Amino acid sequence: MRVTLQEILGFKKRGERFPMLTAYDYPTAKVVDEAGVPLILVGDSLGNVVLGYDSTVFVTMDVMIHHTAAVVRGAKRALVVGDMPFMSYQTGTVTALENAARFLREAGAQAVKLEGGEVMAETTKALVDRGIPVMGHIGFTPQSAYQIGQRVQGRSIDAAEKLVRDAHAVEDAGAFAVVLELVPSELAKLITERLTIPTIGIGAGPDCDAQVQVVSDMLGLYTDFVPRHAKQFARLADDMRSAVTTYSESVREGSFPTEENGSSLKD
Numbered sequence: 001m002r003v004t005l006q007e008i009l010g011f012k013k014r015g016e017r018f019p020m021l022t023a024y025d026y027p028t029a030k031v032v033d034e035a036g037v038p039l040i041l042v043g044d045s046l047g048n049v050v051l052g053y054d055s056t057v058f059v060t061m062d063v064m065i066h067h068t069a070a071v072v073r074g075a076k077r078a079l080v081v082g083d084m085p086f087m088s089y090q091t092g093t094v095t096a097l098e099n100a101a102r103f104l105r106e107a108g109a110q111a112v113k114l115e116g117g118e119v120m121a122e123t124t125k126a127l128v129d130r131g132i133p134v135m136g137h138i139g140f141t142p143q144s145a146y147q148i149g150q151r152v153q154g155r156s157i158d159a160a161e162k163l164v165r166d167a168h169a170v171e172d173a174g175a176f177a178v179v180l181e182l183v184p185s186e187l188a189k190l191i192t193e194r195l196t197i198p199t200i201g202i203g204a205g206p207d208c209d210a211q212v213q214v215v216s217d218m219l220g221l222y223t224d225f226v227p228r229h230a231k232q233f234a235r236l237a238d239d240m241r242s243a244v245t246t247y248s249e250s251v252r253e254g255s256f257p258t259e260e261n262g263s264s265l266k267d
Contacts, residue, residue, distance in 0.1 A: 002110065003038045003079040005133055005176045011038075012198040012209050020200055020212040024050050024067050028215060029074030039200075040078045041113065041135075041212060042068040044085045045142070048225075049216040056142045057086040061099055064088075068107035081135050082109035086143045089114050093126045100132045113179070115141035117166020121173040128174030136170035138163060139204065140182035152182045152203075160187050167191045167199075179212060180204040182229070203229030 011018045020039035023029040024046040032040055046067055047059040068082045082103035089096035096114070103109040111133035114120055124134050139153045154163040163183065170178045177198045180188050185205025192199040192208050201208030213230060216222035220232035221240075250256035 002077055005079070005111070008039065008079065008176060008198060012196070018198075018210045020210055021215045021218065022046075022212070023071045023075070023215055026070045026074035029071040029078075029080075032215065033075035033078045038078055039081065039210070039212075040071060040075050041081045042071050042083055042109070043214065044083045045214050049214060049222040055145060057146070059085045061085060061088050061102065065102055065107045068103060068109050072108035079111065080109045081111045081113050082107060084112050084114045089120075089123055090116075093123055096123045096127060097130060097132075100127050100134075104132065111135055111176070113137055115143050117163070118169040121169040124170060124173035124175055134173075134175045135200075136167075136173075136175040136178035137181065138166040138170065138178060138183075139180050142181075152184060154183050154187045160184075163187060164191060164194070167195055171195050171197050177210075180208060203227065 008018075018039070019037050020041055021032050021037050022041045022043040022045060023032050024042060029040060042064065044056040044059045044064065046063070047053040047056045050067075051059070051063075053059070064082060064085050068080065072080050084096070084099060084103070088099040100112045103112050112127070113135040114124065115137040117136070117138045120136075124136065127134050140148070140151070154160045164187075167178060167180075175197060177200055178195070179200045179202065180191060181202045181204065183191075183201075183204040185207065188199065188201055188204035189207035198209035200210040200212050202212050214222070217227060217230035218233050220235035221237050223237050226232070247256070
């Protein structure tokens with residue numbers, strides 16, 4: 001059976017930390033799911049780590065639906081969250097409802113994620129009231145990177161107080177969890193203690209209820225840029241490069257393919 005919202009909330013109540021990872025395709029989702037990760041985010045970060053853009057703002061709804069559907073086919077147990085891309089929800093409640101519904105109806109996701117705190121509270125509530133589970137996202141919000149820059153959010157008193165208000169606004173609007181990205185550890189801890197919904201940290205210190213990483217960073221697969229908050233638990237880019245080199249040499253020297261890799265005519 002697939003993980004439910006109640007199970008995710010149960011982790012928080014029991015003080016049980018849990019992982020979340022991104023996935024963007026069927027085979028990766030299958031592996032992440034089989035490893036027991038309860039939450040998979042199909043992040044618009046695929047714009048960077050899969051499609052090679054320098055920003056997530058280039059990712060469209062059609063692209064997100066395409067990749068989310070592939071992840072849903074690969075993950076049989078994890079709760080799959082579709083990341084609502086730039087301008088798929090910011091222009092009004094009706095647009096947000098239509099696009100969020102596409103994630104559930106066309107891609108098979110069980111929830112959506114959208115960026116913003118107080119400014120997105122009304123939209124979040126509208127989705128939740130109509131049966132669409134929502135994960136919030138505050139702190140550094142990549143879709144606003146051109147405006148706010150790539151930096152830690154909430155370091156000043158005023159900024160920290162705003163993030164606390166954002167967190168409560170997300171919870172009050174009915175979100176089942178909230179991502180805290182690039183937030184000072186002390187502030188993330190404070191927010192985690194105050195909320196009844198799980199906080200999911202990325203670059204927000206060790207005291208959040210859960211942690212999320214971009215799977216390509218975690219596996220050492222995407223090496224164009226390695227964030228400070230990421231840890232490479234493997235170095236798959238090196239392994240792939242080595243395998244491709246060995247394959248190329250085998251073809252050139254004639255050791256691959258062999259008769260075992262082909263078939264023969266019948267007698």
